[in-house]
Amino acid sequence: xxxxxxxxxxxxxxxxxEACRGVDLAVETGSIHAVVGENGAGKSTLMNIAYxxxxxxAGDIVINGEAVEGRSHAPAGAIARGVGMVHQHFMLVGxxxxxxxxxxxxxxxxxxxxxxxxxxxxLAALADRYNLDVDPRxxxxxxxxxxxxxxxxxxxxxxxxxxxxxxEPTAVLTPAEVRELFDILRGLVAGGATVVIITxxxxxxxxxxxxxxxxxxxxxxxxxxGDAIAAPDIARAMVGRPVLLETARGDAGADHxxxxxEAQLAVDDLVVxxxxxxxxxxxxxxxxxxxEIVGVAGVEGNGQTELVEAIAGLRRPAAGTIRIAGRDITAxxxxxxxxxxxxxxxxxxxxxxxxxxxxxxxxxxxxRQREFSSGWTLDGDRIDEHSRRLIAxxxxxxxxxxxxxxxxxxxxxxKVVVAxxxxxxxxxxxxxAQPTRGVDIGAIELIHQRILAAREAQLAVLLLSAxxxxxxxxxxxxxxLYRGRSVDELxxxxxxxxxxxxxxxxxxxxxxxxxxxxxx
Amino acid sequence: xxxxxxxxxxxxxxxxRVYWTMISRTWGSAYGLGEVLHRATPLIFTGLSVAIAxxxxxxxxxxxxQMVAGSMAAALVGGSLPGATPMVVALPCCLVAAMAxxxxxxxxxxxxxxxxxxxxxxxxxxLNFIIASLVLWLGNRFFFASETTHxxxxxxxxxLPRFGLSGSNANASLVVALLAAGAVWYLFARTRTGYEWRxxxxxxxxxxxxxxxxxxxxxxxxAVSGAVAGLVGANNVLGYKHYFENGYGAGVGFMGTAVALxxxxxxxxxxxxxxxxxxxxxxxxxxxxxxxxxxxxxxQAVIIxxxxxxxxxxxxLQQRGPA
Numbered sequence: 001x002x003x004x005x006x007x008x009x010x011x012x013x014x015x016x017x018e019a020c021r022g023v024d025l026a027v028e029t030g031s032i033h034a035v036v037g038e039n040g041a042g043k044s045t046l047m048n049i050a051y052x053x054x055x056x057x058a059g060d061i062v063i064n065g066e067a068v069e070g071r072s073h074a075p076a077g078a079i080a081r082g083v084g085m086v087h088q089h090f091m092l093v094g095x096x097x098x099x100x101x102x103x104x105x106x107x108x109x110x111x112x113x114x115x116x117x118x119x120x121x122x123l124a125a126l127a128d129r130y131n132l133d134v135d136p137r138x139x140x141x142x143x144x145x146x147x148x149x150x151x152x153x154x155x156x157x158x159x160x161x162x163x164x165x166x167x168e169p170t171a172v173l174t175p176a177e178v179r180e181l182f183d184i185l186r187g188l189v190a191g192g193a194t195v196v197i198i199t200x201x202x203x204x205x206x207x208x209x210x211x212x213x214x215x216x217x218x219x220x221x222x223x224x225x226g227d228a229i230a231a232p233d234i235a236r237a238m239v240g241r242p243v244l245l246e247t248a249r250g251d252a253g254a255d256h257x258x259x260x261x262e263a264q265l266a267v268d269d270l271v272v273x274x275x276x277x278x279x280x281x282x283x284x285x286x287x288x289x290x291x292e293i294v295g296v297a298g299v300e301g302n303g304q305t306e307l308v309e310a311i312a313g314l315r316r317p318a319a320g321t322i323r324i325a326g327r328d329i330t331a332x333x334x335x336x337x338x339x340x341x342x343x344x345x346x347x348x349x350x351x352x353x354x355x356x357x358x359x360x361x362x363x364x365x366x367x368r369q370r371e372f373s374s375g376w377t378l379d380g381d382r383i384d385e386h387s388r389r390l391i392a393x394x395x396x397x398x399x400x401x402x403x404x405x406x407x408x409x410x411x412x413x414x415k416v417v418v419a420x421x422x423x424x425x426x427x428x429x430x431x432x433a434q435p436t437r438g439v440d441i442g443a444i445e446l447i448h449q450r451i452l453a454a455r456e457a458q459l460a461v462l463l464l465s466a467x468x469x470x471x472x473x474x475x476x477x478x479x480x481l482y483r484g485r486s487v488d489e490l491x492x493x494x495x496x497x498x499x500x501x502x503x504x505x506x507x508x509x510x511x512x513x514x515x516x517x518x519x520x
Numbered sequence: 521x522x523x524x525x526x527x528x529x530x531x532x533x534x535x536x537r538v539y540w541t542m543i544s545r546t547w548g549s550a551y552g553l554g555e556v557l558h559r560a561t562p563l564i565f566t567g568l569s570v571a572i573a574x575x576x577x578x579x580x581x582x583x584x585x586q587m588v589a590g591s592m593a594a595a596l597v598g599g600s601l602p603g604a605t606p607m608v609v610a611l612p613c614c615l616v617a618a619m620a621x622x623x624x625x626x627x628x629x630x631x632x633x634x635x636x637x638x639x640x641x642x643x644x645x646x647l648n649f650i651i652a653s654l655v656l657w658l659g660n661r662f663f664f665a666s667e668t669t670h671x672x673x674x675x676x677x678x679x680l681p682r683f684g685l686s687g688s689n690a691n692a693s694l695v696v697a698l699l700a701a702g703a704v705w706y707l708f709a710r711t712r713t714g715y716e717w718r719x720x721x722x723x724x725x726x727x728x729x730x731x732x733x734x735x736x737x738x739x740x741x742x743a744v745s746g747a748v749a750g751l752v753g754a755n756n757v758l759g760y761k762h763y764f765e766n767g768y769g770a771g772v773g774f775m776g777t778a779v780a781l782x783x784x785x786x787x788x789x790x791x792x793x794x795x796x797x798x799x800x801x802x803x804x805x806x807x808x809x810x811x812x813x814x815x816x817x818x819x820q821a822v823i824i825x826x827x828x829x830x831x832x833x834x835x836x837l838q839q840r841g842p843a
Contacts, residue, residue, distance in 0.1 A: 335731035354723075354726060355723045356723070357722045358718065362718075366719060367732070369716060369730075373712040376711050376712060376713065
């Protein structure tokens with residue numbers, strides 16, 4: 001048995017944090033090896049050590065049977081040894097073409113001039129061989145996220161890498177793109193390459209990995225391979241205790257719907273335009289009643305963002321009305337909406353939800369600073385009491401209220417947003433967009449429980465998510481959004497029934513459901 | 521330091537003597553100390569001014585113009601009050617006038633930014649020229665004493681007392697500056713408005729989602745920034761010249777950017793940085809008998825650059841070491 005990449009007894013400490021505590025990893029040549037663990041478990045550090053971005057304090061790195069001297073080699077050394085990395089955040093220059101991005105730093109010259117033709121031909125051949133379907137001459141910022149990722153993969157292949165490390169490759173992809181990516185990875189392995197993927201999504205691990213290394217708190221705690229790879233076992237190893245992968249909704253959706261109260265959110269014939277003037281939301285009507293969770297499914301870019309912005313007061317609708325608890329808030333200010341009972345978990349916590357440069361306590365009063373001031377001054381004691389209570393309640397780590405939010409893991413950052421919004425004084429409507437995107441499973445479980453608790457507390461919940469499993473687990477009713485319209489609507493029972501997920505998937509692409517019947 | 525020495529040697533002077541003069545003639549005598557304080561005071565105002573805007577995410581390059589507007593306003597009000605006005609009325613009137621004029625000069629680019637998205641760097645720079653020309657025109661047309669470029673003197677009750685200090689020009693405007701520094705600290709550390717401005721400075725999108733008025737924060741912070749710059753008039757007019765003179769103190773507004781940078785936008789740091797710049801400024805004057813004036817300017821710049829670089833280096837080392 002040969003190993004493409006071996007790490008033995010790797011230690012790495014950042015200040016007081018021990019990111020890796022004697023980790024061993026052996027990746028077989030020609031296999032897909034998943035490294036899983038919650039945020040902060042040390043998996044990214046481990047891979048950065050393998051790629052030479054970070055120098056280990058102790059331990060050995062062996063690549064294709066050859067030991068790397070001095071526990072470190074710069075990325076240039078890693079590339080020379082055939083190791084390439086695709087980062088979670090792409091390293092591409094948007095205004096340049098695919099081929100220009102690929103050769104960056106390795107430019108070929110012919111008679112002193114930059115030669116792009118040769119690499120372009122080589123890229124086309126590689127793309128052809130691995131079904132990557134990317135035009136080398138296309139401008140990167142005109143490509144979809146999935147295509148940009150393929151450019152990153154092509155870049156690594158073109159530089160001659162046989163071991164590919166992918167850091168959270170599916171975080172930004174739609175379900176269809178994930179399937180395509182997995183086909184590509186299988187093709188690469190069939191062609192003799194070795195793939196290491198870092199992830200915390202269990203269903204993906206089960207779907208693709210030949211072998212799994214589970215990390216927790218800087219140590220490898222479990223190693224599974226072949227048929228032994230099962231989601232509950234991995235989850236238990238990751239978190240250190242049994243985890244409910246599908247949060248129980250308590251009672252069946254249909255029964256619950258009868259118990260649901262009056263409409264807390266009423267959207268009528270809503271039209272919302274994108275910045276470029278096209279219709280993002282196109283005549284949408286929907287209602288959410290007290291004690292009901294309505295899920296909104298759809299491929300990204302079908303009006304979800306604009307719908308959320310219109311309800312939250314961040315984008316003025318072109319037509320239609322929005323009411324919260326019977327009060328018309330279509331043209332109301334953001335503050336008036338909060339006063340009417342809105343709680344808003346924005347779809348991108350870094351963009352709208354948090355101020356990364358400020359502390360946890362500062363972020364826990366964001367949008368609620370009036371509530372926590374007496375006259376013109378902030379009430380430090382009340383803010384402190386509020387912060388400590390929420391930090392304990394949602395198990396936010398670190399527990400120091402003065403810690404900067406930018407230094408928190410994705411899960412803990414999201415807990416800050418959820419804690420702040422759900423602790424508003426008189427909540428009626430929870431507007432919740434992508435609540436668990438980029439969040440580890442421990443935090444997902446907790447956030448799901450809080451969303452269900454909000455329903456029990458008779459809040460109306462509008463839940464927008466790209467994760468169908470999340471929608472299925474939580475929603476009493478699911479609306480499928482396609483080109484800004486509702487093209488299908490399913491009860492929880494219909495969604496859970498055989499073929500329910502397929503029906504939603506079809507509707508998301510504009511086929512099936514009520515899609516065909518909706519005229520122009 | 522070494523580079524400075526090379527320059528001094530090139531000018532055929534002893535580095536030791538030049539540096540010694542710089543230190544002994546500033547912090548070594550009462551007069552020197554007073555002059556340092558006098559020169560530091562306006563820098564505290566402009567440094568604070570730049571920092572206020574910066575905390576709200578804005579670059580106020582207009583402290584120069586705002587300070588001219590404030591100085592002119594202070595001089596006009598101070599000169600037109602009846603001679604019998606008591607000090608407790610006259611001083612606040614002049615200070616409020618300085619702040620109001622500076623505040624308006626700051627609010628204008630704030631409104632342009634908030635309403636039309638015009639970049640504040642361009643607005644404030646352009647406004648510097650507009651204010652300078654406007655003040656000169658108004659002065660020549662209406663206010664300047666004939667054949668001069670300064671206004672009539674302000675009444676005695678509007679003058680800020682000097683500290684003495686062997687006849688140096690240090691005056692009570694330093695107290696105003698320190699009060700302003702305290703107020704700025706309080707604004708950002710303790711008040712809701714300061715909190716909202718900081719949020720807007722770091723992440724306007726999150727501020728918007730939280731119901732904070734981004735336009736309000738831009739206009740408000742620029743107005744306060746301008747008002748503090750306007751207080752430079754307290755030192756230059758009320759405390760020192762006792763009239764407004766066109767061109768006096770030019771450059772202090774721009775130096776405010778450097779003061780805020782070295783002081784890391786923190787009020788206490790700004791006071792310390794202003795004292796340093798004041799020391800260099802007066803020390804430079806004292807050594808100009810040995811070396812050429814231009815070389816003194818170069819020397820000052822070299823020292824400032826060395827300080828900035830070393831503080832960046834110290835920070836880097838701190839981050840590397842165990843947290």
